Amino acid sequence: MAEATTDTTGLTLLGRPAGLPASPEEARLERVPNPHPGTRYCVRFAAPEFTSLCPLTGQPDFAHLVIDYIPGEWLVESKSLKLYLGSFRNHGAFHEACTVAIARRLVDELSPEWLRIGGYWYPRGGIPIDIFYATGPVPEGVWVPDQGVPGYRGRG
Amino acid sequence: MAEATTDTTGLTLLGRPAGLPASPEEARLERVPNPHPGTRYCVRFAAPEFTSLCPLTGQPDFAHLVIDYIPGEWLVESKSLKLYLGSFRNHGAFHEACTVAIARRLVDELSPEWLRIGGYWYPRGGIPIDIFYATGPVPEGVWVPDQGVPGYRGRG
Amino acid sequence: MAEATTDTTGLTLLGRPAGLPASPEEARLERVPNPHPGTRYCVRFAAPEFTSLCPLTGQPDFAHLVIDYIPGEWLVESKSLKLYLGSFRNHGAFHEACTVAIARRLVDELSPEWLRIGGYWYPRGGIPIDIFYATGPVPEGVWVPDQGVPGYRGRG
Amino acid sequence: MAEATTDTTGLTLLGRPAGLPASPEEARLERVPNPHPGTRYCVRFAAPEFTSLCPLTGQPDFAHLVIDYIPGEWLVESKSLKLYLGSFRNHGAFHEACTVAIARRLVDELSPEWLRIGGYWYPRGGIPIDIFYATGPVPEGVWVPDQGVPGYRGRG
Amino acid sequence: MAEATTDTTGLTLLGRPAGLPASPEEARLERVPNPHPGTRYCVRFAAPEFTSLCPLTGQPDFAHLVIDYIPGEWLVESKSLKLYLGSFRNHGAFHEACTVAIARRLVDELSPEWLRIGGYWYPRGGIPIDIFYATGPVPEGVWVPDQGVPGYRGRG
Amino acid sequence: MAEATTDTTGLTLLGRPAGLPASPEEARLERVPNPHPGTRYCVRFAAPEFTSLCPLTGQPDFAHLVIDYIPGEWLVESKSLKLYLGSFRNHGAFHEACTVAIARRLVDELSPEWLRIGGYWYPRGGIPIDIFYATGPVPEGVWVPDQGVPGYRGRG
Amino acid sequence: MAEATTDTTGLTLLGRPAGLPASPEEARLERVPNPHPGTRYCVRFAAPEFTSLCPLTGQPDFAHLVIDYIPGEWLVESKSLKLYLGSFRNHGAFHEACTVAIARRLVDELSPEWLRIGGYWYPRGGIPIDIFYATGPVPEGVWVPDQGVPGYRGRG
Amino acid sequence: MAEATTDTTGLTLLGRPAGLPASPEEARLERVPNPHPGTRYCVRFAAPEFTSLCPLTGQPDFAHLVIDYIPGEWLVESKSLKLYLGSFRNHGAFHEACTVAIARRLVDELSPEWLRIGGYWYPRGGIPIDIFYATGPVPEGVWVPDQGVPGYRGRG
Amino acid sequence: MAEATTDTTGLTLLGRPAGLPASPEEARLERVPNPHPGTRYCVRFAAPEFTSLCPLTGQPDFAHLVIDYIPGEWLVESKSLKLYLGSFRNHGAFHEACTVAIARRLVDELSPEWLRIGGYWYPRGGIPIDIFYATGPVPEGVWVPDQGVPGYRGRG
Amino acid sequence: MAEATTDTTGLTLLGRPAGLPASPEEARLERVPNPHPGTRYCVRFAAPEFTSLCPLTGQPDFAHLVIDYIPGEWLVESKSLKLYLGSFRNHGAFHEACTVAIARRLVDELSPEWLRIGGYWYPRGGIPIDIFYATGPVPEGVWVPDQGVPGYRGRG
Numbered sequence A, B, C, D, E, F, G, H, I, J: 001m002a003e004a005t006t007d008t009t010g011l012t013l014l015g016r017p018a019g020l021p022a023s024p025e026e027a028r029l030e031r032v033p034n035p036h037p038g039t040r041y042c043v044r045f046a047a048p049e050f051t052s053l054c055p056l057t058g059q060p061d062f063a064h065l066v067i068d069y070i071p072g073e074w075l076v077e078s079k080s081l082k083l084y085l086g087s088f089r090n091h092g093a094f095h096e097a098c099t100v101a102i103a104r105r106l107v108d109e110l111s112p113e114w115l116r117i118g119g120y121w122y123p124r125g126g127i128p129i130d131i132f133y134a135t136g137p138v139p140e141g142v143w144v145p146d147q148g149v150p151g152y153r154g155r156g
């Protein structure tokens, strides 16, 4: 059986130096055709290096993000995803708004069959907030394991 | 796609010094409009810094609380939640009563689509009590991971 | 919203010195009215300090017990539960028989909506036995997390 | 409520010295009447001390076995189970064949309502094999937790 | 009950020295008849020693693979599986394409009742990619535990 | 060899109801004669249920405390220790000051051969503070294991 | 090199049924000659199945004990050690007194070159007590790893 | 014994809104007098929310930092420390240079008796770098536990 | 710098089929010249697949062994080590005697600069035995990390 | 205090595409001047993506490597280190020889004050080998934490 190949024509970021976009709006998400278009599978990205700003105080916020999606016609190119996530560095947004907005941007760009995001934010006031968003139930017959990020436990 | 913004007018506690309310009754839970009102997602708070009093002996009790909810029109403002939980510091209540009462107060204030609370109390007499309360089954198609708080194991 | 209060009249053990009952038969399980009778929630007790005797050899056996129940009209008073479990100290019973019998006694006394017990016994002959008993399927819409007691792994 | 007692008449191995059977065929599995015959519960044995031989090379193989069953009329007597498992010490069998054969022997002897076995074999060629066999779906309303044996992770 | 025996005639790799195939295409997957053909069970391979090359840069990639399948008439011979996986050492492929292709090759060779693969790739650009592919829903009544590979957590 | 007995005459708190002292100054630490006065050994208390107030803002602080000491002539009676620690509930003190002060009070009351305290405070501003104080080096030949409290890791 | 053999003449408990001694005083510790008398090595026993009684209230206490010793002329026979530890089941003693007394009894019987005990007691009043006793510093050149028993962490 | 109080006069950041300093040079580290100046103890800060920029590419770097110090006359005020660490957000520096520079700045400001820093950086090119710097050996008789940050393990 | 090569002439077991030796006495330990004879380093073998027989009852015993040594002129060839350890499969020996004997045989054959063995035996009677033997203190300037095998914890 | 800057002139690999060197001999290790030359600190690299070949059979070997060094005048440039480690991909060497050779090459290139390597190899024949090499004792007053790589545990 011949292995599928991935069409990378049209990519502008992969394998080249690229500065951090100044804002999410300026970030360009790039995509490649799904090499297994007739096959339903799930792709997971874990992004523990996420930071944004509090829209009220300007203080930094940090989160560990995990994104799962079932591609339709397109895969997201991972370097452009990294730059898109990095573009929140100087962007102010509340936890709930920011996490769901990332998911919706990816849905816009990729038209995946299904997508979800877990945003595991660092504690403020002794209480962390986690946000769990999915576009709907996991499609029948597709395998999507738990994200398994440990809960916050305080000390001891 | 424009990111949702959060309407914070009407908040009286966020970003200002605020003393601990003297009792749960005196605590004010504040709310902001859900920035993604047409989208079903789950919000989790982990609160490992909870303490109340035994209504019989007046001795302190401690718990690790985890609250999950699917917002309807409103999000709870997290600083007011922190102060509400802090207001149990001088309040006497049994574990079962206290844990469920917190959930019902939040339901009253937020009218969420769904809510649950896990109360993981510290052991008394060598036996800890955990309380698990949900307003009903998780709504179809919404993603709510396990709370994953480790069980009590004694020693060894 | 007024918080529910718990009616503790009629309790004879809580807050008073009480010796260990000589046998399970002599142990008295006490109960209080469920403070949230119209609300379905789950109560978990973890009891890692359980010991009984082998009915054949008289040698001590040890177990870690975890009990989950959905109260109906009654809650078990936890000090009486502790004394009931302590009353197996000089009682001989096989693992399977003992674990299920504790569950049935609680069902008899509390008429809960549902109850289960996990008995995690220490190894004999290099092989531990676990017993898992539930009165039936978890009632629809009630949240009962996994007990999550780690399996026995031997050494290494 | 009177506690069930276990009828141990007819047992020949429990509480007496007994040598290791020379082969699985020679091993005698003994059973006692189920002390709670009208009650559906699950019994788990964890056996991390299992070893057999490779049928091709005669080299030792090792496995960690976990057996779950829902008894019908009979319980397996655990010392006879230990000796049966020990009887594979000089027996040659492939991982898949051996694991499933143990399950089928137990089914033959006990006629349980349901049974499953997880065979977690030590790596050969850098790759361990796990075998998961169940006689069918878990019967409705019976509680059977995950076996929770950690996956093999190599090093690091 | 007589134990099933495994027919190993026709195998060319097991128990003999065998060099690493130069590419996946040149690798020969061998199979033996399923010793329990009328019984549905699951076989898991954990392969933490997988490496391939990036098709764009030629730099090495590493992954931890876990494969689950429910055999039909055939079992894969594990030494040939090891050599097949080793044959990716000098092969260039993207994560998504490579992981799914391994699954499809196995499906081609074994015609299993069901198969899935989890590909847990090491991070690039601070973000690891996991791929989860299954041929369809787990067949009714077959037991397939979670793969349980821990998520990537960065540092701290 | 006759076992040492402990002289409990003069104790006023053990085995009797006792309210929480209003402040550390009002708390009474009680002591009993060391039952093995000629033997050097270490006693460890783990107190994960500690809370005090921020002296500037009045907001609650939480800590997990671990105290090790080598008794001289006296042992601290543990119920009085519990009440003493509970007396910080309405007391304002900075982390560094509070942790060391607890140690010094115990030194004053017990004149131990050696004592240390680890104060593992919950994070504020995303950064927890731990305080480690010992009266000096561990005396030669006495065994004092690491406290082994896990470090704070944020999320992920 | 011929392997050392162990002289088991004079043992009265090993391999025979033996009831639990009624008290520590009545328990008989048996010993065998050290099979490697000219070699300094350390022997560790982990005993997680220990229980005694509170001398004031008669309520059960539980502990996980770990004993390390460097044998001189004698090894303790492990079944007699098990029965000795079991003999505390109906014995009242404080944690500090009980833990050190076990060590001293073993020193009396075995005259080891060195011995230590860690007593990891289950929490009372939310605070567990650990006792660490050693007869002196570890002799030069002998290897004695940490006992590595995890600290108590409360919940969360 | 009177508890030490902390002199907070002269602080300009604590308890007031304060923006992130534009660079480490502009950040102001504030200090308070050590409340226990005659007592040697160690203070630990864990800072998992650290980010800076690569001086060559401008791409974000992330680290988990842990700082231990033995105060002399001064304690660092923790809010000013948080702002100082936050000031690296737009600062370019190599891992080795950055980690050691933070330590030296603190030494300059606080003249501690001793100080160390562990910088646990997120992987680049599949390989994380950790930096461990101390001003010298731990002073005799002061207790400084291991930082215990887990090593990087890749996947699986 | 040219890399050292290893002289493998004279080896009779490596890379060839070899049956399990019938006893430790019949097992042949083979050795190769140390490729870095002027350099002091430590070699660790972890052997979790060890089994022997109880010399009194003939019942199987299991252990997890970890061996560390600092080679002198010779390295042990690892396949011969594996066969030597496998040769205890039908050999009867007490835990203490067996563990130390393995160390001494290796010392005899290899004349290492230093050697130690940790024998972590599976529990019997609820109590596992660990044996720690070293030929002496770790030589100055050589790095030998802890073996880090987790202690036995029973259940829960 | 001005932060040290790093002189990167003369580097040929960093920030540019670079193919994998064909062998360790052909790999070029590059270095930059130590930005804190008068300060003793330790640098750790964790490299879980290491693979080489068995010099006898040509089969792949895998290892997790951890390297610690105290720089003298030079730091190793980390991209060149990555390429050097990658150059073992087609290189045959025994575990002991290979691990120590990597250390010696680094010593040759960097003349560090001190260096050590831990090589944690994947199991062969059920037994993994770890190699621990240091150039000598850790220099007085420098802080080098344990590498803390978990031991191999087999299954269960």
Ligand SMILES: [Ca+2]
Pocket (backbone or CB within 6 Å): A123, A126, A127, A154, A155, B048, B049, F122, F123
């Ligand atoms: Ca906290």
Ligand SMILES: [Ca+2]
Pocket (backbone or CB within 6 Å): B123, B124, B125, B126, B127, G122, G123, G124, G126
């Ligand atoms: Ca307790």
Ligand SMILES: [Ca+2]
Pocket (backbone or CB within 6 Å): B153, B154, B155, B156, G048, G064, I153, I154, I155, I156
């Ligand atoms: Ca325990």
Ligand SMILES: [Ca+2]
Pocket (backbone or CB within 6 Å): C123, C126, C127, C154, C155, D048, D049, I122, I123
């Ligand atoms: Ca065992």
Ligand SMILES: [Ca+2]
Pocket (backbone or CB within 6 Å): C153, C154, C155, C156, D048, I048, J153, J154, J155, J156
């Ligand atoms: Ca094991």
Ligand SMILES: [Ca+2]
Pocket (backbone or CB within 6 Å): D123, D126, D127, D154, D155, E048, E049, J122, J123
């Ligand atoms: Ca492996």
Ligand SMILES: [Ca+2]
Pocket (backbone or CB within 6 Å): A048, A049, E123, E126, E127, E154, E155, H122, H123
């Ligand atoms: Ca990372």
Ligand SMILES: [Ca+2]
Pocket (backbone or CB within 6 Å): A122, A123, F123, F126, F127, F154, F155, H048, H049
């Ligand atoms: Ca944080």
Ligand SMILES: [Ca+2]
Pocket (backbone or CB within 6 Å): A048, E153, E154, E155, E156, F153, F154, F155, F156, H048
């Ligand atoms: Ca993190």
Ligand SMILES: [Ca+2]
Pocket (backbone or CB within 6 Å): A155, A156, F048, F049, F064, G153, G154, G155
């Ligand atoms: Ca706690």
Ligand SMILES: [Ca+2]
Pocket (backbone or CB within 6 Å): A153, A154, A155, A156, B048, B064, F048, G153, G154, G155, G156
């Ligand atoms: Ca906690």
Ligand SMILES: [Ca+2]
Pocket (backbone or CB within 6 Å): E122, E123, H123, H126, H127, H154, H155, J048, J049
């Ligand atoms: Ca990696």
Ligand SMILES: [Ca+2]
Pocket (backbone or CB within 6 Å): D153, D154, D155, D156, E048, H153, H154, H155, H156, J048
């Ligand atoms: Ca790995």
Ligand SMILES: [Ca+2]
Pocket (backbone or CB within 6 Å): C122, C123, G048, G049, I123, I125, I126, I127, I154, I155
């Ligand atoms: Ca046990």
Ligand SMILES: [Ca+2]
Pocket (backbone or CB within 6 Å): B153, B154, B155, B156, C048, C064, I154, I155, I156
């Ligand atoms: Ca336990």
Ligand SMILES: [Ca+2]
Pocket (backbone or CB within 6 Å): D122, D123, I048, I049, J123, J126, J127, J154, J155
């Ligand atoms: Ca193995």
